[in-house]
Amino acid sequence: MATSKEMTEGKALPLIFNFTLPLLLGNLLQQTYSLVDAAIVGKFLGIHALASVGASTSVVFLILGFCNGCCGGFGIPVAQKFGARDYSTMRRYVAVSLQLAAVMSVVLAVITSIFCADILHMMRTPDVIFTGAYYYLLITFIGIPCTFFYNLLSSIIRALGDSKTPFWFLLLSAVLNILLDLFCILVLDWGVAGAAIATVFSQGVSAVLCFFYMMRRFEILKMTTAERKFNGALARTLMYIGVPMGLQFSITAIGSIMLQSANNALGTACVAAFTAAMRIKMVFLCALESLGMAMATYSGQNYGAGKPERIWLGVKASALMMMIYWAFTFCILMFGAKAFALLFIEPTELEILDNTELFLHISVSFFPILGLLCILRYTIQGAGYTNLAMLSGVSEMIARVLVSLFAVPTFGYIAVCFGDPTAWVFAVAFLIPAFIYVYRRILRMKKN
DSSP: OBOOOOOSSSOHHHHHHHHHHHHHHHHHHHHHHHHHHHHHIIIIIOHHHHHHHHTTHHHHHHHHHHHHHHHHHHHHHHHHHHHTTOHHHHHHHHHHHHHHHHHHHHHHHHHHHHTHHHHHHHTTOOHHHHHHHHHHHHHHHHTHHHHHHHHHHHHHHHHTTOOSHHHHHHHHHHHHHHHHHHIIIIISOOHHHHHHHHHHHHHHHHHHHHHHHHHHHBGGGOOOHHHHSOOHHHHHHHHHHHHHHHHHHHHHHHHHHHHHHHHHTTOHHHHHHHHHHHHHHHHHHHHHHHHHHHHHHHHHHHHHTTOHHHHHHHHHHHHHHHHHHHHHHHHHHHHHHHHHHTTTSOTTOHHHHHHHHHHHHHHHHTHHHHHHHHHHHHHHHHTTOHHHHHHHHHHHHHHHHHIIIIIHHHHTHHHHHTHHHHHHHHHHHHHHHHHHHHHHHHHHHHHO
């Protein structure tokens, strides 16, 4: 039988490190979806097709980010009740979260599919890549339930201290995605739409397998008939925690859409460079995101167990690991950025290669700020203060909007390169005092 794991005892650093590793591998596999799509599309279908995929990146993050944020939020009460060893209430939360996910994912899929073309027009997507971007985005939206359920199930399993099980299903899904990418694009000649179909189908398979395995193999999740019933009070709690987390991602994405819209107006070459650079950057951000996700579970379990002092120990241990990783990543991207760009772009596209390299050099210089952002944001979320985490997303949005409206028209592509780092600085400036407030408050709660 699969086993759960408590993180309320033992040294923080090895606990967080061991929990982070499977998360990192899983996130890398998820980024492999994007990398494979972009690499195959860019190499076999050309720069315009690559730009079609990239033109909708921020919109995908807006919608799927909301879904993933909600899923992460739904997992927080599960982690807290697991840490408190209130297993019956924990199972009720699991049941209600699945019921909410079924309704929310279908509603989102229908609404976003209807307004897909309008969204791309609002983003000033160039005519030459509009059709490809539309089909890629439409298929991605139709597949929202697949993404929603995989991320929810993974969040629940992680809340129980198991970060390995979701990885194995994602590994299978990644292999399937690569094979379907090649089949749909090279054999069936479905173009950009084929890449989207391959990704959605692969995530759906991963979600189905994850569900059946979780319900059959995790003894702690075996539910009675009463525990499966919908509970309005628990649903409100889940929505109170999950929706702000989802909105945090969406609010952040609004700023990204503004930034990408400003970049789209600079022409296809800048869109292609932005697409390639973002794909590469997201791979290297996986470790920081995974560390943050580990802190959400660690923080949630220790908050539920009434051990706030261990949360601070976890923050310090995570910050140390983050700095070591940044030193390693800085060297790789400073000297190898252009080599990574050649995975997507032909050597003759010199302007696009140079722009991709510039974007990556600027981004990696600010990774310590982003690392601190991930650690503090997820720690605050794990303690249940998701509204504060959402406000940090507002800070990011404001920064990106300011860069898009005032810097990009004046300074061009280099301003686009500084868009994300500026947003990270704004968010951390909010999160540091927010974390101090949360930590002091939970310390007082323990004393009382």
